[in-house]
Amino acid sequence: MIDPAALAALAAVLRTGSFEGAAADLRLTQSAISQRVKTLEDRLGTALVRRTRPATATVAGARLLQHAEEISLLDRRLAADLGGLLPTPDTPLRIAVTADSLATWLLPALAAVPDLLFDLVIDDQDHSAELLRQGAVAAAVTLAGGAVPGCDAHALGSLRYRAYCAPAFAARWFADGVTADRLGAAPALTFNQKDTLQRQWVTQATGGKPRLKTHYIPETNAITQAAIAGIGWGMNPTSMVDPLIAAGHLTEIIAGQTLDTPLIWQVPRQNRDALADLTRAMRRAARGALVPA
Amino acid sequence: MIDPAALAALAAVLRTGSFEGAAADLRLTQSAISQRVKTLEDRLGTALVRRTRPATATVAGARLLQHAEEISLLDRRLAADLGGLLPTPDTPLRIAVTADSLATWLLPALAAVPDLLFDLVIDDQDHSAELLRQGAVAAAVTLAGGAVPGCDAHALGSLRYRAYCAPAFAARWFADGVTADRLGAAPALTFNQKDTLQRQWVTQATGGKPRLKTHYIPETNAITQAAIAGIGWGMNPTSMVDPLIAAGHLTEIIAGQTLDTPLIWQVPRQNRDALADLTRAMRRAARGALVPA
DNA sequence: GGTCAATCATTAGCGTTGCTTATATTAAAT
DNA sequence: ATTTAATATAAGCAACGCTAATGATTGACC
The missing domain is CATH 3.40.190.10 (Periplasmic binding protein-like II)
Incomplete structure (x- = not known):
């Protein structure tokens, strides 16, 4: 089993692009981050982070990052099921969006769910379907036509x-x-x-x-x-x-x-409950800003 | 985030039915198990284990157990992807099987994969499809006819x-x-x-x-x-x-x-790589012991 | 090309956590 | 009631992982 603390450090490093940024994010010292990453790399016997500016992931590092994302999703689902017994994890929620959505109507929707952190992936290349399938994103705003099996598809308007x-x-x-x-x-x-x-x-x-x-x-x-x-x-x-x-x-x-x-809000059925609030906010914001389908 | 050590303790308690059994499983003292479970219960503010003989799960406990199982599967996939960099987790792999398979040809197949531990669920009631869908089991030997979407179905013979x-x-x-x-x-x-x-x-x-x-x-x-x-x-x-x-x-x-x-070996596509060895062993054992379909 | 700025690595020391051992408590069985 | 078998609690200690301070490396700029 991977030490979750080390995983969090790795994810933070790759997210912020630097050890110091990660330290700030996790409210630790840069040294702690360095130690965590190093021990993890030693245990696995592979480099995980390329010490460049910004820091980038090696192949193994990228795979671990995905793993971190998957676990974070499981945690979210658990938190939703346990109904507040468990604090919502404060790792950002990764969502794929279209560039124009981001530039126009999307941010108010996200703002309506203040207890979540977001990690937006701009979907330059129509990757969303693949990202959803792989579990690399927890949900996605996509163009119509790319419905993903196992996902709830909400028509948002155009x-x-x-x-x-x-x-x-x-x-x-x-x-x-x-x-x-x-x-x-x-x-x-x-x-x-x-x-x-x-x-x-x-x-x-x-x-x-x-x-x-x-x-x-x-x-x-x-x-x-x-x-x-x-x-x-x-x-x-x-x-x-x-x-x-x-x-x-x-x-x-x-x-x-x-x-x-037309735009679609796609949520893997597994994440439906965990993201219910977000879905509601999305639909509301879309109703106000988009043309009805 | 749930402390994985505590989660392991909880899972072991519910698997073995007692704190002492869990302690033996995890090579710890009974006291350590008790402390882990207690702190977890305190943190969540709910009872997780009913102190009966054998110990049983409360609703929240059962949900956490499922979470543990899901994480264990993620770990397995990660281990498979990282190719031996990571030791295979030693939590048993939960598999649903038919009673007659267990009584006849199955055990040799499992024996052929000595680096895995198994937690067999005898499928009395044709639950396998549901168990697979929920992620409560990592794979299943089922009767023909109950193919589950998202699973690879290997015909084993009859x-x-x-x-x-x-x-x-x-x-x-x-x-x-x-x-x-x-x-x-x-x-x-x-x-x-x-x-x-x-x-x-x-x-x-x-x-x-x-x-x-x-x-x-x-x-x-x-x-x-x-x-x-x-x-x-x-x-x-x-x-x-x-x-x-x-x-x-x-x-x-x-x-x-x-x-x-006819029997079918069903593996959720997500687990395919992690369970490749097992699938191979299953097919081989089945070829020897079952009637070709 | 040498200096500066920024970043990561390393070391030492300390505090916290979580284990073991030992003992108390509880619950069931006879 | 007594005995047995289990879980809970208490005390002490070891180990782990953090901070703080310092050293090493890298790239930028004059």
């Missing part, structure tokens, strides 16, 4: 996206009207390779299916900034871009032409 | 059953031949209410479907003893009754009329 660009950019590329060809020629701003929002929108708006020229910028806010700078056209949730449009920094490419993407 | 009775019993009930009616009239020996072996056999042998008069004796060996005593007719795996038939204590009711029951 994020409404608007396509926009800088006024000068519109003048340059769309002076003669917005067509599929012109949209294909103008450089787009895409979150990453998995992101097909733009293509969907172009098809919905024009019926065409052009091959898009695009930049890849894996950070939601950076995309709006890039658009303001005139680098390309992008798509973001209405709540993010509407103020910028109102201020004249951006213009909508086709007025009123929005695209809705 | 146990071959023979119907038998004492010679005097045969003379009394089957002097005029073995018919469905006579079989329905002669008292049978049945393992329990879920056991439909006899009915299947009667149907297979005679085509009839009589309502059987039967004793219920939930212990496999006791059934053969009861048959020898002339209380009724029974069915058991060939390997159990053939020696008794050869010795003249029992006779087969219809020579050569046997019934095969």
Whole structure:
């Protein structure tokens, strides 16, 4: 059996990226962390932490981290079942989320559950299904379509996206009207390779299916900034871009032409009880901020 | 987080039924066990063990026991993944088995994996599916037909059953031949209410479907003893009754009329790697002792 | 390239925890 | 009631793991 104290130290080191950060997190001295990690490494006969800045996990370290996460989930379930006899563990709860959810409606939902700590994993690559299956995250906000067996799937509603660009950019590329060809020629701003929002929108708006020229910028806010700078056209949730449009920094490419993407809150059935409060908060926040499905 | 040492003490107490037994198991003094359990109970503010003989679990205690079992499984998986870096935990592995498997072919299979400890749960009531789902057992030998989602199901082959009775019993009930009616009239020996072996056999042998008069004796060996005593007719795996038939204590009711029951080895996919050795041993032992499916 | 800043490792010492031994208490059995 | 078998409690001691202080290593910057 792995010493849980050592496991906590390892997890904290990998979470914070440094021994000192871990010490602060666990309210111990840096020395204690160092000793715990070292003894664990000695016992196992393998390095667990690469002493880099930030500290990174070796293969064995990563596996142990997963183990820590799994145990933390078991503890949560136990605490839920025992009904308050046991204090809720104060290790952060790992949840996968979509970048745009994080940038718009998600934080208020999390804020509504003040007795939990969160460790958010931004799901750049549509990994959530795999993460859920492996138990690497306790729950996930995913796009529709990736239902995971063994998970409760709560439909949250849809994020409404608007396509926009800088006024000068519109003048340059769309002076003669917005067509599929012109949209294909103008450089787009895409979150990453998995992101097909733009293509969907172009098809919905024009019926065409052009091959898009695009930049890849894996950070939601950076995309709006890039658009303001005139680098390309992008798509973001209405709540993010509407103020910028109102201020004249951006213009909508086709007025009123929005695209809705349904979101799902997926909770492995095992964790249902332990995360009941969170699920309730999610659904409530989504009801207020998202478009009904 | 629950102190794992305390959890181990609790589990040992409930497994052995006494504090002293637990102490012997964990190579500690009875006093240490008492202290561990007491501190845990104090921390949680609830009784966990009912001080009876044997000791039994309260509701909270049972829940904690399940938690201990879950953690032990996680540890096993981790040990498997880390490949020997970590010693295999020495908490017994809980496995559900059918009574007849235990009485015949199973023990050699378990013996072939000497580095594991076992905690066998005899599945009187076809509970295995539920036990597997809840994680209360790490794997199970079940009858065919109860496949559990999320489990690897290995077909092991079939146990071959023979119907038998004492010679005097045969003379009394089957002097005029073995018919469905006579079989329905002669008292049978049945393992329990879920056991439909006899009915299947009667149907297979005679085509009839009589309502059987039967004793219920939930212990496999006791059934053969009861048959020898002339209380009724029974069915058991060939390997159990053939020696008794050869010795003249029992006779087969219809020579050569046997019934095969397929067995399945079910392992939750999560535990597959951790139990790979055991699965291999199971399949090998089954190949030698069971009838190919 | 030498100095500085930041981080991790090591050492020594001490306090707490949790064990053993020994004894008290409780509960069941006769 | 007495005896037996179990769990609980008390006292003392050993070991473990923490803090505090110091040493070693690394990378950054002038």
